[in-house]
Amino acid sequence: MVRNKLKEIRMKEYLMAPGEFAKYIGTDIKNYSNWESGRSRPKLEIALQIAKKLNKTVEEIWFLE
Template sequence: MGVKNKLKEIRMKDYMMNQKEFCNMLKISQSTYSSIESNKIQGNIENILSIARALNRKVEEIWYLED
């Protein structure tokens, strides 16, 4: 079991932005965002809440537990 996210799907389908544009919108560094999007790191709670707020979504709509 692990925590996964739907950030790439959201970025590509809903915003049609590349990572750099998306990071600028979210006000997060591209290196941090890239690591979070690819599930290499989960991100700290501040980043998670900040991203969810910027996307106007609940955390559970972005991050989920994978069996």
């Protein structure tokens, strides 16, 4: 199962509300909420853009459990 650390990154490193963080990474709150909760995942290109924006690798955000 693929998990992510979006909530942890958002809360510990950026101290932002979900809507504010969604705007920061370039998406809407609905998509972001689905990604953070694990209901869905972004396409690879978007995941790479998010990782670059957060100065992380994709593997630091999304991982296999």
